Amino acid sequence: MNQLRTLSDEQLMSRTAAGDEAAFEQLYDRYAAKVMGFIYKIVQDQGAAAEILQELFIRLWDRRKQYNSSKARFTTWMFGIARNMAIDRLRRMKRRPAPVESEAEMEQMERAADAGQNVAQEVSNRLRYQQLTTAVQALPEDQRRVIEQAYFGGLTRQEIATTMNIPLGTVHSRARLALKKLGQLLEELQGEHE
């Protein structure tokens, strides 16, 4: 299992596609807490988040041969499916999540840290998490609200325009600008990784 820790997500998925259960378990260990946090952010219900997480990883295993690393990063693929499942549940729950306060998020992080993760992995996760949250927080608030309402809230562009009382064109341009900045961050992170 230690050797598997050094493999990239895409390498692990390649092994998983060939039926390597240990590689898939490594992916679970690597991302379960992160995806659980993500799903929880959307549905705001720990029981529902755990159910969705279980269903998600079962689905990832069942569809392991369909993943194509040349089309999408593993995390994009995985979070995309997780988001669809969580938004679907959210719509059925007919409940919009309250924005998670940063203090509450830090408590959530502390709980994860106490759960006995591998120390090196935890440090690496924390650094990446800090970089990402800093970058997301650095987005202009009006841009950040647009993308968060779409991505975490499951709102359509019309709903965002109505909620924020702005024209549709402004929704489009803010979303485009925010994604462009995040895309630049992604390039920087990948550059550091290489």
Added chain:
Amino acid sequence: MNKSPSSTNNFRDIDALLPLYALGGLSAAEMAQVEAFLAQHPEKQAEVEAMSDAASLLAEAVPDLEPPSHVKTAVIGHVQRSAVKEVSSRPKVISTDLSSSKKGWVSRFSVFRPLVALASVGAMAVLALSVVQVVSLQRQMDTLQGQNTALSQSLVDQGWLISYLLDDEVDKFSIAGTEGSPGSSGQLLLRENGADGILLVSDLSPLAADQTYQFWAINSETAVDAGLFTIGEDGIGILRVDLDEPIENFEAIGVSIEPAGGSSEPTGEIVMLSELEQNTGR
């Protein structure tokens, strides 16, 4: 003011939707338009993929939350059951070619070649026997673990189903296949509150991984999403139903084929449909 892209279906209008497509901020109809657009303009695919990658950073910027341990147990149980099925349907071949890497070393001791060869054969036989025993024991253990998990899950599912089937107060509504799936049939069993229950369907075809069956409660104005389900190899599907309002507020129930993750309104083929007033009730 808010022009629909269907009325101005040109490159610029659809192009403007791409960031919201990557963020999942479009209606089902708009998603379908963008997908049709991307099929016609594959040069835009890379741009959308880059936007989707950027959007996924939002997911990574959320703090971790440790899941309960039973989630991993259930996932690994599923993986093992699945692997057991695959192994049992695959020819069992165990390689015993353990001598090749030692050939150079053995040749340097040519004086002892017959002895070494005999010892090698003996060692290989013992080793092969051990490998076979270990593999066999491992498989037995995996199989038993898989069976144990499967039986536990099956007991939970069956207990849950039986509680509905034995409940005299449950309302039963039948649902039939349409021309798209004429052999299909099913029943919606609802508790007294008319909202909480299960849908059992049979003889539906399993779908591709990028599709799902979606159950709808329908009235004259709208179709309300009532959940997603998949079909097993036996053609049977089970869905826990939790409607937001009682079934009496609806006129029909139906099942459609939708993209994975479901849709906010039916967009694909309707494969099952029944008017509620024609149903048998309790």
